[in-house]
Amino acid sequence: MSEPDFAHNHVIAERLNLANGSGRIILVTGGFGFIGKHFIRRCLEAGHHIINVDRVNYAADRLVRAEFAKHPNYRVQEQDIAALDHLSECDVIVNFAAESHVDNSISDNTKFCLSNILGVQRLLELVRVKQPADRPRFIHISTDEVYGEALDGPHHETSILRPSNPYSATKAAADMLVMSWARTYHLDCNIVRPTNNYGPHQYPEKLIPKSCARLKRGRPALLHGNGSYVRCWLHVEDTVDAVLTVIEKGAANTIYNAGGVDYLQNIEIVRRLAQIIGVPETKAFGFTEDRLGQDRRYSIDSARLNALGWRPKRSFDKEIESIVEQSEFQRFL
Numbered sequence: 221m222s223e224p225d226f227a228h229n230h231v232i233a234e235r236l237n238l239a240n241g242s243g244r245i246i247l248v249t250g251g252f253g254f255i256g257k258h259f260i261r262r263c264l265e266a267g268h269h270i271i272n273v274d275r276v277n278y279a280a281d282r283l284v285r286a287e288f289a290k291h292p293n294y295r296v297q298e299q300d301i302a303a304l305d306h307l308s309e310c311d312v313i314v315n316f317a318a319e320s321h322v323d324n325s326i327s328d329n330t331k332f333c334l335s336n337i338l339g340v341q342r343l344l345e346l347v348r349v350k351q352p353a354d355r356p357r358f359i360h361i362s363t364d365e366v367y368g369e370a371l372d373g374p375h376h377e378t379s380i381l382r383p384s385n386p387y388s389a390t391k392a393a394a395d396m397l398v399m400s401w402a403r404t405y406h407l408d409c410n411i412v413r414p415t416n417n418y419g420p421h422q423y424p425e426k427l428i429p430k431s432c433a434r435l436k437r438g439r440p441a442l443l444h445g446n447g448s449y450v451r452c453w454l455h456v457e458d459t460v461d462a463v464l465t466v467i468e469k470g471a472a473n474t475i476y477n478a479g480g481v482d483y484l485q486n487i488e489i490v491r492r493l494a495q496i497i498g499v500p501e502t503k504a505f506g507f508t509e510d511r512l513g514q515d516r517r518y519s520i521d522s523a524r525l526n527a528l529g530w531r532p533k534r535s536f537d538k539e540i541e542s543i544v545e546q547s548e549f550q551r552f553l
Protein backbone atom coordinates (compact mmCIF):
# COMPACT_ATOMS: atom_id res chain seq x y z
CA MET A 221 0.00 0.00 0.00
CA SER A 222 1.34 3.44 -0.88
CA GLU A 223 2.08 6.16 1.69
CA PRO A 224 -1.00 7.87 3.14
CA ASP A 225 -1.63 11.43 1.88
CA PHE A 226 -1.87 13.34 5.07
CA ALA A 227 -0.57 11.52 8.12
CA HIS A 228 1.78 8.78 9.09
CA ASN A 229 0.06 5.53 9.76
CA HIS A 230 0.12 5.71 13.55
CA VAL A 231 -3.29 4.17 13.43
CA ILE A 232 -3.64 0.57 12.34
CA ALA A 233 -7.07 1.14 11.00
CA GLU A 234 -9.67 -1.55 11.18
CA ARG A 235 -11.13 -1.80 7.68
CA LEU A 236 -14.81 -2.48 8.05
CA ASN A 237 -16.53 -5.39 6.41
CA LEU A 238 -19.92 -3.98 5.51
CA ALA A 239 -20.91 -6.52 2.91
CA ASN A 240 -22.70 -9.20 4.88
CA GLY A 241 -25.10 -7.35 7.15
CA SER A 242 -22.70 -7.44 10.06
CA GLY A 243 -24.73 -4.79 11.88
CA ARG A 244 -22.27 -1.91 12.06
CA ILE A 245 -23.29 1.38 13.63
CA ILE A 246 -22.87 4.13 11.05
CA LEU A 247 -23.34 7.74 12.05
CA VAL A 248 -24.33 9.69 8.95
CA THR A 249 -24.54 13.46 8.91
CA GLY A 250 -26.73 15.25 6.37
CA GLY A 251 -28.72 12.05 5.82
CA PHE A 252 -31.86 13.88 4.65
CA GLY A 253 -29.87 15.43 1.80
CA PHE A 254 -29.48 14.12 -1.72
CA ILE A 255 -26.47 11.82 -1.39
CA GLY A 256 -26.88 11.04 2.32
CA LYS A 257 -30.38 9.60 1.92
CA HIS A 258 -29.29 7.20 -0.84
CA PHE A 259 -26.37 6.14 1.34
CA ILE A 260 -28.61 5.55 4.38
CA ARG A 261 -31.15 3.55 2.39
CA ARG A 262 -28.40 1.23 1.13
CA CYS A 263 -26.93 0.76 4.62
CA LEU A 264 -30.32 -0.01 6.16
CA GLU A 265 -30.99 -2.56 3.43
CA ALA A 266 -27.64 -4.20 4.26
CA GLY A 267 -28.59 -4.58 7.93
CA HIS A 268 -26.59 -1.77 9.51
CA HIS A 269 -27.70 0.61 12.24
CA ILE A 270 -27.93 4.27 11.28
CA ILE A 271 -27.79 7.40 13.38
CA ASN A 272 -28.64 10.36 11.16
CA VAL A 273 -27.58 13.81 12.38
CA ASP A 274 -29.21 16.43 10.19
CA ARG A 275 -30.31 19.93 11.00
CA VAL A 276 -33.12 19.70 8.41
CA ASN A 277 -32.41 22.70 6.24
CA TYR A 278 -34.37 23.61 3.11
CA ALA A 279 -32.74 20.75 1.11
CA ALA A 280 -33.92 18.03 3.51
CA ASP A 281 -36.32 15.57 1.87
CA ARG A 282 -39.70 15.55 3.64
CA LEU A 283 -40.80 12.18 2.28
CA VAL A 284 -37.58 10.41 3.14
CA ARG A 285 -37.88 11.56 6.77
CA ALA A 286 -41.15 9.63 7.02
CA GLU A 287 -39.70 6.62 5.14
CA PHE A 288 -36.65 6.23 7.40
CA ALA A 289 -38.60 6.83 10.62
CA LYS A 290 -40.38 3.46 10.13
CA HIS A 291 -37.12 1.50 10.10
CA PRO A 292 -36.21 -0.30 13.37
CA ASN A 293 -32.44 0.22 12.84
CA TYR A 294 -32.76 3.94 12.33
CA ARG A 295 -32.45 6.81 14.77
CA VAL A 296 -32.36 10.51 14.00
CA GLN A 297 -30.87 13.51 15.79
CA GLU A 298 -32.25 16.69 14.27
CA GLN A 299 -29.27 18.83 15.18
CA ASP A 300 -26.65 21.12 13.71
CA ILE A 301 -23.29 19.32 13.53
CA ALA A 302 -21.61 22.59 14.50
CA ALA A 303 -23.49 22.50 17.83
CA LEU A 304 -23.21 18.80 18.54
CA ASP A 305 -22.08 18.11 22.11
CA HIS A 306 -22.22 14.33 22.19
CA LEU A 307 -21.12 11.64 19.81
CA SER A 308 -23.13 8.43 19.98
CA GLU A 309 -21.32 5.09 19.98
CA CYS A 310 -20.54 4.21 16.36
CA ASP A 311 -18.02 2.40 14.13
CA VAL A 312 -17.78 5.00 11.43
CA ILE A 313 -18.91 8.56 10.77
CA VAL A 314 -19.75 9.57 7.22
CA ASN A 315 -19.98 13.33 7.01
CA PHE A 316 -22.24 14.46 4.16
CA ALA A 317 -23.68 17.48 6.03
CA ALA A 318 -22.90 20.70 4.25
CA GLU A 319 -24.36 23.74 2.65
CA SER A 320 -23.93 22.53 -0.90
CA HIS A 321 -25.12 25.07 -3.47
CA VAL A 322 -22.48 27.32 -5.03
CA ASP A 323 -24.92 30.11 -6.00
CA ASN A 324 -26.11 30.38 -2.38
CA SER A 325 -22.52 30.64 -1.20
CA ILE A 326 -21.91 33.53 -3.57
CA SER A 327 -24.85 35.52 -2.21
CA ASP A 328 -24.28 34.70 1.50
CA ASN A 329 -21.37 32.60 2.71
CA THR A 330 -21.81 32.71 6.50
CA LYS A 331 -23.83 29.50 6.74
CA PHE A 332 -21.22 27.81 4.55
CA CYS A 333 -18.43 28.70 6.95
CA LEU A 334 -20.50 27.55 9.94
CA SER A 335 -21.65 24.18 8.57
CA ASN A 336 -18.83 23.26 6.24
CA ILE A 337 -15.88 24.38 8.37
CA LEU A 338 -16.98 24.71 12.00
CA GLY A 339 -19.29 21.71 11.63
CA VAL A 340 -16.35 19.56 10.59
CA GLN A 341 -14.17 20.98 13.35
CA ARG A 342 -16.87 20.00 15.90
CA LEU A 343 -17.13 16.44 14.59
CA LEU A 344 -13.36 16.01 14.59
CA GLU A 345 -13.19 17.28 18.16
CA LEU A 346 -15.87 14.84 19.29
CA VAL A 347 -13.83 12.01 17.76
CA ARG A 348 -10.57 13.30 19.24
CA VAL A 349 -11.78 13.37 22.85
CA LYS A 350 -12.72 9.69 22.77
CA GLN A 351 -10.25 7.06 23.95
CA PRO A 352 -8.22 5.92 20.90
CA ALA A 353 -9.79 2.46 20.97
CA ASP A 354 -13.29 3.97 20.95
CA ARG A 355 -12.76 6.36 18.09
CA PRO A 356 -14.85 5.80 14.97
CA ARG A 357 -13.31 6.14 11.54
CA PHE A 358 -14.08 9.50 10.00
CA ILE A 359 -15.08 9.55 6.32
CA HIS A 360 -15.35 13.10 5.08
CA ILE A 361 -17.24 13.81 1.85
CA SER A 362 -15.51 16.57 -0.02
CA THR A 363 -15.84 17.54 -3.70
CA ASP A 364 -13.83 17.75 -6.93
CA GLU A 365 -14.50 21.50 -6.78
CA VAL A 366 -11.73 21.94 -4.18
CA TYR A 367 -9.18 21.64 -7.02
CA GLY A 368 -10.75 24.45 -9.03
CA GLU A 369 -11.17 24.20 -12.77
CA ALA A 370 -9.22 21.66 -14.83
CA LEU A 371 -8.35 22.95 -18.28
CA ASP A 372 -5.09 21.02 -18.77
CA GLY A 373 -5.96 17.48 -17.77
CA PRO A 374 -7.39 15.84 -14.69
CA HIS A 375 -6.59 16.60 -11.08
CA HIS A 376 -5.07 13.92 -8.89
CA GLU A 377 -5.49 13.55 -5.12
CA THR A 378 -2.13 15.27 -4.65
CA SER A 379 -2.96 18.27 -6.86
CA ILE A 380 -2.93 21.73 -5.32
CA LEU A 381 -6.28 22.97 -4.03
CA ARG A 382 -7.42 26.14 -5.82
CA PRO A 383 -11.07 26.62 -4.88
CA SER A 384 -12.86 29.27 -6.94
CA ASN A 385 -15.93 30.20 -4.88
CA PRO A 386 -16.95 30.37 -1.22
CA TYR A 387 -18.58 26.91 -1.30
CA SER A 388 -15.48 25.16 -2.61
CA ALA A 389 -13.25 27.25 -0.34
CA THR A 390 -15.15 26.05 2.73
CA LYS A 391 -14.92 22.47 1.49
CA ALA A 392 -11.17 22.83 0.94
CA ALA A 393 -10.81 24.33 4.43
CA ALA A 394 -12.62 21.31 5.87
CA ASP A 395 -10.27 18.95 4.04
CA MET A 396 -7.35 20.77 5.67
CA LEU A 397 -8.91 20.35 9.11
CA VAL A 398 -9.39 16.64 8.53
CA MET A 399 -5.78 16.19 7.38
CA SER A 400 -4.33 18.10 10.29
CA TRP A 401 -6.50 16.44 12.97
CA ALA A 402 -5.50 13.07 11.57
CA ARG A 403 -1.83 13.90 11.78
CA THR A 404 -1.80 15.74 15.12
CA TYR A 405 -4.22 13.52 17.02
CA HIS A 406 -3.69 10.24 15.13
CA LEU A 407 -7.26 9.96 13.91
CA ASP A 408 -8.22 7.47 11.20
CA CYS A 409 -9.76 9.49 8.36
CA ASN A 410 -10.51 9.38 4.67
CA ILE A 411 -11.54 12.13 2.29
CA VAL A 412 -13.71 11.28 -0.72
CA ARG A 413 -13.95 13.81 -3.57
CA PRO A 414 -16.83 13.00 -5.93
CA THR A 415 -17.75 14.91 -9.09
CA ASN A 416 -21.22 16.38 -9.78
CA ASN A 417 -23.88 13.92 -8.71
CA TYR A 418 -27.15 13.24 -10.50
CA GLY A 419 -29.97 10.90 -9.56
CA PRO A 420 -33.52 10.72 -8.26
CA HIS A 421 -34.90 13.24 -5.78
CA GLN A 422 -32.30 15.98 -5.71
CA TYR A 423 -33.39 19.34 -4.34
CA PRO A 424 -34.52 21.57 -7.24
CA GLU A 425 -31.80 24.19 -6.99
CA LYS A 426 -29.15 22.13 -8.85
CA LEU A 427 -29.08 22.12 -12.66
CA ILE A 428 -30.97 18.90 -13.44
CA PRO A 429 -33.85 18.98 -10.93
CA LYS A 430 -34.28 22.75 -11.25
CA SER A 431 -34.40 22.55 -15.04
CA CYS A 432 -36.90 19.67 -14.85
CA ALA A 433 -39.10 21.59 -12.43
CA ARG A 434 -39.09 24.66 -14.70
CA LEU A 435 -39.54 22.82 -18.01
CA LYS A 436 -42.41 20.77 -16.57
CA ARG A 437 -44.10 24.04 -15.54
CA GLY A 438 -43.68 25.52 -19.04
CA ARG A 439 -40.79 27.80 -18.10
CA PRO A 440 -37.35 27.83 -19.74
CA ALA A 441 -34.40 26.24 -17.91
CA LEU A 442 -31.85 28.81 -16.76
CA LEU A 443 -28.24 28.53 -17.85
CA HIS A 444 -25.27 30.55 -16.65
CA GLY A 445 -23.48 32.39 -19.46
CA ASN A 446 -23.80 30.53 -22.76
CA GLY A 447 -24.22 27.13 -21.09
CA SER A 448 -20.87 25.83 -22.33
CA TYR A 449 -19.45 24.87 -18.94
CA VAL A 450 -18.50 21.21 -18.63
CA ARG A 451 -19.23 19.06 -15.62
CA CYS A 452 -18.39 15.42 -15.06
CA TRP A 453 -21.51 13.54 -13.93
CA LEU A 454 -21.62 10.66 -11.48
CA HIS A 455 -24.78 8.78 -10.54
CA VAL A 456 -25.60 9.10 -6.83
CA GLU A 457 -25.65 5.28 -6.42
CA ASP A 458 -22.11 5.18 -7.86
CA THR A 459 -21.12 7.71 -5.21
CA VAL A 460 -22.66 5.46 -2.56
CA ASP A 461 -20.60 2.57 -3.98
CA ALA A 462 -17.49 4.75 -3.82
CA VAL A 463 -18.03 5.65 -0.16
CA LEU A 464 -18.73 2.02 0.78
CA THR A 465 -15.57 0.95 -1.07
CA VAL A 466 -13.49 3.48 0.87
CA ILE A 467 -15.00 2.33 4.17
CA GLU A 468 -14.23 -1.28 3.39
CA LYS A 469 -10.92 -1.07 1.57
CA GLY A 470 -9.55 2.46 1.83
CA ALA A 471 -6.11 3.00 3.33
CA ALA A 472 -6.07 5.15 6.46
CA ASN A 473 -5.56 8.89 5.99
CA THR A 474 -5.81 8.73 2.25
CA ILE A 475 -7.82 10.80 -0.21
CA TYR A 476 -9.91 9.20 -2.96
CA ASN A 477 -11.24 10.97 -6.04
CA ALA A 478 -14.50 9.55 -7.39
CA GLY A 479 -15.14 10.75 -10.91
CA GLY A 480 -17.90 9.99 -13.36
CA VAL A 481 -17.44 9.11 -17.02
CA ASP A 482 -20.03 11.46 -18.53
CA TYR A 483 -18.57 14.87 -19.41
CA LEU A 484 -21.35 17.14 -20.57
CA GLN A 485 -21.87 20.84 -21.21
CA ASN A 486 -24.73 22.31 -19.19
CA ILE A 487 -26.57 23.20 -22.39
CA GLU A 488 -26.38 19.59 -23.59
CA ILE A 489 -27.98 18.49 -20.32
CA VAL A 490 -30.87 20.91 -20.71
CA ARG A 491 -31.33 19.90 -24.36
CA ARG A 492 -31.68 16.27 -23.26
CA LEU A 493 -34.14 17.14 -20.47
CA ALA A 494 -36.25 19.23 -22.85
CA GLN A 495 -36.40 16.32 -25.33
CA ILE A 496 -37.56 13.93 -22.61
CA ILE A 497 -40.17 16.35 -21.26
CA GLY A 498 -41.27 17.32 -24.78
CA VAL A 499 -40.39 21.01 -24.75
CA PRO A 500 -39.20 22.43 -28.12
CA GLU A 501 -35.66 23.85 -28.10
CA THR A 502 -36.98 27.34 -28.87
CA LYS A 503 -38.68 27.36 -25.47
CA ALA A 504 -36.12 25.38 -23.46
CA PHE A 505 -33.33 27.85 -22.69
CA GLY A 506 -33.09 31.03 -20.66
CA PHE A 507 -29.62 32.52 -20.32
CA THR A 508 -28.51 34.38 -17.19
CA GLU A 509 -25.35 36.24 -16.27
CA ASP A 510 -22.26 34.16 -15.76
CA ARG A 511 -21.76 32.83 -12.26
CA LEU A 512 -19.07 34.83 -10.45
CA GLY A 513 -15.84 32.83 -10.26
CA GLN A 514 -17.27 30.26 -12.68
CA ASP A 515 -15.18 27.13 -13.26
CA ARG A 516 -15.22 26.20 -16.94
CA ARG A 517 -14.50 22.52 -16.55
CA TYR A 518 -13.84 19.99 -13.82
CA SER A 519 -11.96 16.76 -14.27
CA ILE A 520 -10.41 14.33 -11.82
CA ASP A 521 -8.45 11.11 -12.04
CA SER A 522 -9.94 8.22 -10.04
CA ALA A 523 -7.24 5.60 -10.67
CA ARG A 524 -6.62 5.22 -6.94
CA LEU A 525 -10.23 4.31 -6.21
CA ASN A 526 -10.35 2.16 -9.36
CA ALA A 527 -7.45 0.18 -7.88
CA LEU A 528 -9.76 -0.72 -4.96
CA GLY A 529 -12.25 -2.16 -7.45
CA TRP A 530 -14.61 0.82 -7.82
CA ARG A 531 -15.95 1.91 -11.21
CA PRO A 532 -19.06 3.93 -12.04
CA LYS A 533 -21.67 1.40 -13.20
CA ARG A 534 -24.45 3.72 -14.39
CA SER A 535 -24.48 5.84 -17.52
CA PHE A 536 -26.13 9.23 -17.86
CA ASP A 537 -27.86 8.29 -21.11
CA LYS A 538 -29.49 5.21 -19.64
CA GLU A 539 -30.50 6.76 -16.31
CA ILE A 540 -31.67 10.25 -17.17
CA GLU A 541 -35.13 9.39 -18.48
CA SER A 542 -36.31 7.72 -15.29
CA ILE A 543 -34.75 10.49 -13.20
CA VAL A 544 -36.75 13.08 -15.14
CA GLU A 545 -39.91 11.01 -14.68
CA GLN A 546 -39.32 10.71 -10.93
CA SER A 547 -38.42 14.37 -10.43
CA GLU A 548 -41.04 15.94 -8.19
CA PHE A 549 -40.21 19.19 -6.49
CA GLN A 550 -43.31 18.75 -4.29
CA ARG A 551 -41.39 16.44 -1.94
CA PHE A 552 -39.42 19.48 -0.79
CA LEU A 553 -42.38 21.88 -0.37
Ligand SMILES: NC(=O)c1ccc[n+]([C@@H]2O[C@H](COP(=O)([O-])OP(=O)(O)OC[C@H]3O[C@@H](n4cnc5c(N)ncnc54)[C@H](O)[C@@H]3O)[C@@H](O)[C@H]2O)c1
Pocket residue numbers: 249250251252253254255256273274275276277278279280281299300301302315316317318319320321334335336339361362363364391413414415416417418423
Ligand atom coordinates in the same frame (compact mmCIF):
# COMPACT_ATOMS: atom_id res chain seq x y z
N1 LIG B 1 -24.47 16.94 -4.89
C1 LIG B 1 -23.32 16.92 -5.53
O1 LIG B 1 -23.27 16.97 -6.76
C2 LIG B 1 -22.02 16.80 -4.75
C3 LIG B 1 -20.84 16.56 -5.47
C4 LIG B 1 -19.63 16.43 -4.76
C5 LIG B 1 -19.65 16.53 -3.37
N2 LIG B 1 -20.80 16.78 -2.71
C6 LIG B 1 -20.76 16.87 -1.25
O2 LIG B 1 -21.57 15.80 -0.77
C7 LIG B 1 -22.21 16.18 0.44
C8 LIG B 1 -23.70 15.97 0.32
O3 LIG B 1 -24.20 16.77 -0.76
P1 LIG B 1 -25.76 16.79 -1.10
O4 LIG B 1 -25.87 17.15 -2.52
O5 LIG B 1 -26.41 15.56 -0.59
O6 LIG B 1 -26.23 18.04 -0.23
P2 LIG B 1 -27.73 18.53 0.10
O7 LIG B 1 -27.66 20.01 0.11
O8 LIG B 1 -28.73 17.85 -0.76
O9 LIG B 1 -27.99 17.99 1.58
C9 LIG B 1 -27.26 18.44 2.67
C10 LIG B 1 -27.91 17.91 3.93
O10 LIG B 1 -27.07 18.31 5.03
C11 LIG B 1 -27.88 18.89 6.04
N3 LIG B 1 -27.06 19.91 6.73
C12 LIG B 1 -26.52 21.04 6.20
N4 LIG B 1 -25.83 21.71 7.14
C13 LIG B 1 -25.90 20.97 8.28
C14 LIG B 1 -25.41 21.12 9.59
N5 LIG B 1 -24.68 22.18 9.94
N6 LIG B 1 -25.69 20.17 10.51
C15 LIG B 1 -26.43 19.08 10.18
N7 LIG B 1 -26.96 18.89 8.97
C16 LIG B 1 -26.70 19.82 8.02
C17 LIG B 1 -29.07 19.48 5.32
O11 LIG B 1 -30.21 19.62 6.18
C18 LIG B 1 -29.30 18.47 4.20
O12 LIG B 1 -30.19 17.45 4.61
C19 LIG B 1 -21.80 17.63 0.70
O13 LIG B 1 -20.76 17.64 1.63
C20 LIG B 1 -21.33 18.13 -0.65
O14 LIG B 1 -20.35 19.12 -0.48
C21 LIG B 1 -21.99 16.92 -3.38
